[in-house]
Structures are given as C-alpha cells and as structure tokens.
Amino acid sequence: MAVSLGRVASILARQGTHDEARAGYEKARTIIAQLKALSPDNAGLPKDLAFYDAQIAALSGTGSAPASEPIATPPSAPSAPPAKGSWWAWLRRT
Secondary structure (H helix, E strand, O other), X not given: OHHHHHHHHXXXXXXXXXXXXXXXXXXXXXXXXXXXXXOOOOOHHHHHHHHHHHHHHHHHOOOOOOOXXXXXXXXXXXXXXXXXXXXXXXXXXX
C-alpha cells in the first residue's frame, strides 16, 4: 500500500500538484513507520522512511531536491517489469 501511495504521489508531484503529492508521501510514510514499529529488525524500513522524509522535505521546500522534481520512485517498487516471457514460463511450471 505504501509503495502504491508513493507511486501516485510521484506522479502528482510531476504534474505539479505538490500539496496532494506531499499528502500521499505522508500517508505512505505513516504506513512504513507503523511497519517499523511492528518489525524493528527489518533493515529496509529505515531506508524507506528516509526516502519518504526526503520526498516530503523536497515538496515542502526544505530538502536539497527541487520541489518540482521528486528524488526517485518509492524504494520498494520494482525498477523494471518482469523479463519478456517470464510470466508464461512460470505459468507453464504450475
């Protein structure tokens, strides 16, 4: 859910609707913070929190990145779709 909210927020930020984007990043950050409280040993969650903090700061004008350009896509999002044919190969195995 947090990744989806972050993706939508990234799109909103690129479209220039910074208040809505910031709200999306804040919701995503809240989810990650709750997960971190439930799973404090998860090493990836602090990185995710830092990502959302940076996005929120950038859109608030307090970060190092320009408010019109979010730093990146959400950290847990896959960077590329599966390789061509990989879904078919998987389906044939089942």
